[in-house]
Amino acid sequence: MPDLPHKRRVRYSGKNPRRFEEKYKEHRGDAETLAKVLESGKTPAGAHRPILVDEILEVLQPQPGKKFVDATLGFGGHASAILPRLQPGGVLLGLDLDPIEQPKTEARLRALGFDESSLIIRQSNYAGLAKITGELGWNGVDGVLADLGLSSMQIDDPQRGFSVKFDGPLDMRMNPGRGLSASQWLEKIDTAKLADALRENADEPHAESIASRLAGRKFETTLQLRSEIAAAAKAAELDATVRRVFQAIRIAVNEEFSALDTFLRNLPFVLNPGARVAILTFHSGEDRRVKHALKAGLADGSYSEICRTVIRASPQEQHANPRSTSAKLRWAIRG
Numbered sequence: 001m002p003d004l005p006h007k008r009r010v011r012y013s014g015k016n017p018r019r020f021e022e023k024y025k026e027h028r029g030d031a032e033t034l035a036k037v038l039e040s041g042k043t044p045a046g047a048h049r050p051i052l053v054d055e056i057l058e059v060l061q062p063q064p065g066k067k068f069v070d071a072t073l074g075f076g077g078h079a080s081a082i083l084p085r086l087q088p089g090g091v092l093l094g095l096d097l098d099p100i101e102q103p104k105t106e107a108r109l110r111a112l113g114f115d116e117s118s119l120i121i122r123q124s125n126y127a128g129l130a131k132i133t134g135e136l137g138w139n140g141v142d143g144v145l146a147d148l149g150l151s152s153m154q155i156d157d158p159q160r161g162f163s164v165k166f167d168g169p170l171d172m173r174m175n176p177g178r179g180l181s182a183s184q185w186l187e188k189i190d191t192a193k194l195a196d197a198l199r200e201n202a203d204e205p206h207a208e209s210i211a212s213r214l215a216g217r218k219f220e221t222t223l224q225l226r227s228e229i230a231a232a233a234k235a236a237e238l239d240a241t242v243r244r245v246f247q248a249i250r251i252a253v254n255e256e257f258s259a260l261d262t263f264l265r266n267l268p269f270v271l272n273p274g275a276r277v278a279i280l281t282f283h284s285g286e287d288r289r290v291k292h293a294l295k296a297g298l299a300d301g302s303y304s305e306i307c308r309t310v311i312r313a314s315p316q317e318q319h320a321n322p323r324s325t326s327a328k329l330r331w332a333i334r335g
Contacts, residue, residue, distance in 0.1 A: 050077025051324040055311050059278045059331040065089035066142040071126035074151040076105040097125040097174045127259035130266040140272035147280040164242050167223040172250045182253050191215040201248035264293035268302035271334035278331045287328050294332045304335035
């Protein structure tokens with residue numbers, strides 16, 4: 001047998017490449033590089049590692065024949081763990097607002113053998129849960145999962161505008177076809193309203209000084225925005241400040257808290273008696289809303305039981321997936 005020609009490994013163009021596609025070789029799917037990234041406790045660029053999977057399964061207890069909802073389908077990691085446990089006869093409704101990632105996730109899950117009889121997917125955020133279950137003729141569901149974090153695919157793609165590290169258009173919309181981009185939103189907002197958003201959405205301690213530098217200005221790219229935030233931030237707090245400001249703007253652009261409030265308000269009315277709910281949050285503004293809604297539901301009889309303390313990722317998971325460090329899981333059972 002003739003020797004196969006040697007295939008050279010892809011090399012970076014220079015010692016310090018600036019392009020996202022070159023900087024992260026694992027984005028191209030090289031198996032050796034992927035293994036090294038995973039072993040180091042990082043998430044490969046363009047991939048997603050679902051968080052607290054075992055804990056969520058323990059909370060939700062999916063069983064054959066049941067109707068479940070993944071209200072934030074994302075990459076489909078949690079859904080792929082839940083779906084087999086609903087068979088035979090069960091069905092999962094997956095909701096996701098992102099028109100870019102949703103078709104990719106649907107293709108992955110269909111390839112695992114889940115057709116329309118076991119998996120229904122709709123483009124919507126979690127605020128549309130009651131409307132869509134009504135359209136399907138469902139009188140109630142037996143379990144609901146909502147993972148409120150951004151997916152790694154969104155964070156790692158500079159073209160989406162979520163990245164604080166790599167340059168790209170300042171967009172930040174979950175659905176790029178609707179509403180104002182982050183660039184347009186900042187250009188229109190005044191200082192007082194921006195300061196309010198920074199405090200409410202990210203607990204930013206320097207809200208006023210940062211708002212005065214950003215409000216009403218035109219920023220085309222993520223690194224332009226980062227540079228201006230850096231001018232107003234203390235050096236020791238730079239990374240944390242940048243992440244808080246990006247978070248606050250993203251939440252405002254996508255009206256995430258309004259959608260979450262609607263979801264939490266309507267949630268008890270789509271649950272069958274004994275149905276279980278698991279909600280995964282990643283920052284204090286989300287967690288406060290979830291905590292208060294579940295406590296109010298317990299007080300008015302909507303829920304028979306709620307978690308008394310949050311569930312956190314184990315030290316092992318936090319090492320393997322640093323993006324799990326800030327995750328908090330809360331749960332409730334319908335009365």
